[in-house]
Amino acid sequence: MYRKKPPQLPPLLTERNLDRLGFFSIQTRLSAESAWKSQFQVGGRMIEVHGEGTRGRPHGADTDIMLGLEQLFVAQGSPEDNWIHTTPNALREAAMMTKNGRAFRRIREGLLRIWAAGFIVREGWVDPAGRPVRFNAAFRLFEELRYWEKETSDLPELLPDARLSVRLSDQLASSIRAGFTHALRREVLTHLEQPHSRALYRLTEAHRYADDGTMLRTLSVPLLDWREACGIREERASKVMRALDTAHEELAAAGYLADIQVTGRGQRQTLDYVFRQENEPDPALVRLLREYRIGGPRAVQLATDFPQRVEAAVRYYDQVRAQGKVIRNPPGFIADIIADAEKYELPSSFSVTQSPDEARQAQAVRASQSEREAHELHETRLAQQLALSPQEQWKEVGATLLLLLKKPLSSEELKALQDRCRSGELQAVRLAHEAARATATLELQDFVVKLKAQLKAPGA
Numbered sequence: 001m002y003r004k005k006p007p008q009l010p011p012l013l014t015e016r017n018l019d020r021l022g023f024f025s026i027q028t029r030l031s032a033e034s035a036w037k038s039q040f041q042v043g044g045r046m047i048e049v050h051g052e053g054t055r056g057r058p059h060g061a062d063t064d065i066m067l068g069l070e071q072l073f074v075a076q077g078s079p080e081d082n083w084i085h086t087t088p089n090a091l092r093e094a095a096m097m098t099k100n101g102r103a104f105r106r107i108r109e110g111l112l113r114i115w116a117a118g119f120i121v122r123e124g125w126v127d128p129a130g131r132p133v134r135f136n137a138a139f140r141l142f143e144e145l146r147y148w149e150k151e152t153s154d155l156p157e158l159l160p161d162a163r164l165s166v167r168l169s170d171q172l173a174s175s176i177r178a179g180f181t182h183a184l185r186r187e188v189l190t191h192l193e194q195p196h197s198r199a200l201y202r203l204t205e206a207h208r209y210a211d212d213g214t215m216l217r218t219l220s221v222p223l224l225d226w227r228e229a230c231g232i233r234e235e236r237a238s239k240v241m242r243a244l245d246t247a248h249e250e251l252a253a254a255g256y257l258a259d260i261q262v263t264g265r266g267q268r269q270t271l272d273y274v275f276r277q278e279n280e281p282d283p284a285l286v287r288l289l290r291e292y293r294i295g296g297p298r299a300v301q302l303a304t305d306f307p308q309r310v311e312a313a314v315r316y317y318d319q320v321r322a323q324g325k326v327i328r329n330p331p332g333f334i335a336d337i338i339a340d341a342e343k344y345e346l347p348s349s350f351s352v353t354q355s356p357d358e359a360r361q362a363q364a365v366r367a368s369q370s371e372r373e374a375h376e377l378h379e380t381r382l383a384q385q386l387a388l389s390p391q392e393q394w395k396e397v398g399a400t401l402l403l404l405l406k407k408p409l410s411s412e413e414l415k416a417l418q419d420r421c422r423s424g425e426l427q428a429v430r431l432a433h434e435a436a437r438a439t440a441t442l443e444l445q446d447f448v449v450k451l452k453a454q455l456k457a458p459g460a
Helices: 016-020 062-075 088-094 103-116 170-177 195-207 223-230 237-253 283-291 296-305 310-322 330-339 356-386 390-405 411-423 428-440 444-456
Strands: 012-015 035-042 045-053 083-086 117-126 132-140 142-146 164-168 181-184 218-222 257-263 270-275
Touching: 012 016, 012 062, 012 170, 016 170, 016 181, 016 195, 035 218, 035 223, 062 083, 062 088, 062 103, 062 164, 062 170, 062 195, 083 088, 088 103, 103 117, 103 142, 132 170, 164 170, 181 195, 195 218, 195 223, 195 237, 218 223, 223 237, 223 270, 237 257, 257 283, 257 296, 283 296, 283 310, 296 330, 310 330, 356 390, 356 428, 390 411, 390 428, 390 444, 411 428, 411 444, 428 444
Parallel strands: none
Antiparallel strands: 012 181, 035 045, 045 117, 083 164, 117 132, 142 164, 218 270, 257 270
């Protein structure tokens, strides 16, 4: 629905509270509950929001509609009377929605849902007597809504080129005029296919800024607090992660996230978002370090600070391992070679020390040849792993394969996969590489269909 490239518009500025306070749920389907509550802490800031609405909580593509209205408001000079006068077609374009049979019906439903919803934001403290005291700010996002519609066999829909007028609330309009906004990257939004991915992008970007305006390199959020901020109704940690997984994949594919790390178990899990910077290191180097189980933030830092050392350190580790030496902590060993190369006496062919001029030259060459080098490195490593016995292959990649396929495959299919790989009927290493590539290119569904057919076929 959202594949059309938007027209050239001013920078995408959005009022920060809309995203930071989690007014809208990122879920695309939500029951029409008339009241809801979110209470969460992100970045040391405690937030409590109560919402009420006869048409339910705004969710999914409603965030696109709201973003479109904000862009039109700014483009029209942020009028003092807070009115936006436009057409459904113009709003559709500003919201980056393609024109199809459902677009104007969805815009109508979303506008009415936002108009019908009210919010109470609470900030609390304790008075000298020890009693809780709360300041409450109650408001709506729209004050008035005027539009033309036509009846259809299903639900009414807006007339595409008729006048549509929306009056923003004083709080929202004044906040935009005062500059309490943050910018969204158009190139990221246009690459995000799903509404919940765009909604998660807005929420994450709003919390990416510290109170002093500093843009954070990483954002750490407790899973249960993040569930509340996202407006996800499922309570089990596994279901919350499932609701976030597709959005995470899209945000990584769009170049917004460099990595996502999950630590802890169950309801004590924490998500660490690592954002890709403008001066981001070569992604191939980061991927290479991640393949050797170096943590996301550490991999980004090493590839940024010592790009000329990464490949040499990995090659040296592979040689040491091939000689039969046991390295108890491979990720730490590789990271130490990269960060403190001077204390290692490596063969000249594995030298990782270079002058600044040599380092800059190497980086320039890598920029022009990174894809070819990454491909060659990938093929070399794949060949080495394929040379292992079936049992060793499963030991090497089995955990990764099960992690990638635990959702689309049933427990019986996962057991069959493990048995076939250990017996050598299927190559675990090749499957793991193909599954990782399919996940990165959003083609996992096709991969799973083919794999299920292989698992159903009689054993070789």
